[in-house]
Amino acid sequence: MSTREKVGWGVGGLLIVAYCLFPIAWIVSLSFKSSSDISNGSFLPTVATNENYAQILTGDAAELFLPALRNSFGICLIATAIACLLAMFAAYAIARLDFPGKKLILSTALAVAIFPVISIVTPLFNLWREIGLYDTWLGLILPYLSLTLPISIWTLSAFFREIPWEMEQAAQVDGATPWQAFRKVIVPLAAPGVFTTAIIAFFLAWNDFVYGISLTSTSASRPVPAALGLFTGASQFESPTGPIAAAAVLVTIPVVVLVLIFQRRIVAGLTNGAVKG
């Protein structure tokens, strides 16, 4: 590449990054503006203040935000864990075994994934109220599984297919039971895939708004996205832009941290060197 080309690529890349990150930067900037400063017409706050953060963490909005944060974490983690575990077994079977109905499972998973959430949320609302799941953690974990399971099954079965059959057969010849072969060879090899899947699943659940707002009514189970929608301004005539921006920033942080922690594990390549020379 000539220097000219390099510069061209560099500038292009920067433009794209700036374009993608601009809304985020805006939200960050908004979150530091005081309520009177919101419409100051400039990108940066006139005076940076942390009053929005104070409000959602310790002030008026805290009783709305903090339980929601706890709910979101708890519900999403549980939903992710269950989805990954179930998906691991399902995907393993799909990748390795020949059984009737294999195609059916995959296409059902796909169908569930593309089924519009909005169309089942009303019946679910009625059903949950009937059987007492309304406004409970379980009442959200179950629908979240319908979001996370299909994609987990799809990504994991792709990962499992990548792992050479011989690994497992070698283990069996070496004296392993099928379960031992799975646990000692396949699971460690699939770990990067499982992490990737877990993160995707977690985000899907973390980002949900429709179930969150419709199937909860109190802070007993209301997740963050729903709580954000319920923030109110200091007065009726003031919109709660600042606190919402602050909460959005706080909610994004765990996601960024997760990606940073698992970044190296997500980059697969562990199977390199398993085979051939």
Place this chain on the structure above:
Amino acid sequence: MAAIEMNHIVKRYGDGYPAVNDVSLDIADGEFMILVGPSGCGKSTLLRMIVGLEDITSGDMVIGGTRVNDKAPRERNLSMVFQNYALYPHLTVYENIAFPLRLAKVPDAEVRAKVEQSASILELHEHLQRKPANLSGGQRQRVAMGRAIVRDADAFLFDEPLSNLDAKLRGQMRAEIARLQRRLGITTVYVTHDQTEAMTLGDRVCVLRKGVVQQVASPRELYEQPANLFVAGFIGSPPMNFLPASAANGKLDTPFGPITLDESRAARVGDRDLVLVGVRPEMFEDASLVDEALLDRGARFSAQVDVTEWLGDSQYAYLPYESSPEAAAKLKELARELDGDQLRTQAIVSIDSASRIREGSEAEFWFDTRRIHVFDPQSGENLTRDEAAGAELTRQAGEDRRAQVERARARATVSA
């Protein structure tokens, strides 16, 4: 250690295709058996049925006196080296080798002793703490062997273990495997489609074709007394030449002139319109370089030389000849089956590297007619096979082998 017996083993895959068809094979305790054949002939399938990774459709697989058809791989106590090694990438070399022992819940101290021992046999010491991804092809291959020899398996199974290595390393590892097997004296089944491996490693070689056993014999017997056209064409490199001929009154009329057969062979061949005369390249010689005394034990002919290849220690000449369409079709079919590509009907002859025969010239050749074979092109059967002589060759090979094993063991005990 155990003998392996196969009785009428059949394997049909889901689509009904018999990948292995009625194979009966006895492998003696401590024997090195080679399975060889062109691609897709069912070698891997047979091996995987022995180790238990593939169900057996019908027939009995008996290992060490017990029928193992319904046993899981882990209950058969065999160890296998896979074609792509199948090392566990998340484990160090040490743990890779120790894996079978860990599964068997062997105490740590014993694991260490055994892994160290295998590592020293295979010279893997300085790599024990490394991951397979960072090893060279040859080192990975040795780790795979280490994992196989670390426990006291009843037999070793190898599926083309050297096919991913370059030619030089392959030579070294071949010697390594031979040495190891002699030393440990463990029953070994080795799948390959490499001629050299088949001929040098095996006590006996089993030639398969489309799932059917063609011949089981020592390498020397396969070479000297092949049972049929397929074996004759498959074993040997460059391959045996098949000259179309007609047989009458003990005389064969070939494109390179007439050949007179001795009486017993003439009787077995009889009179036929078309036979294929099998002559190995090294049975030919530049007529001008042949000893006077030998000349009348063979046939002389002159032929046009198309190409010569001088390799330093030897020299090959290509002699094109005319053949009838019927014979040409037969030869083509045979070549296709042997994974070869015969573009024209020509004989490949090996001549002394000092020979002055040059391309494009007409030259005088001689060939030894005592060692030729005559095949029936329809059935492929070798009409001139001397079974007694063949059996004798295999018996001798067996004796040599026993002596070798004893010497290897004596050396091992001395050095131990």
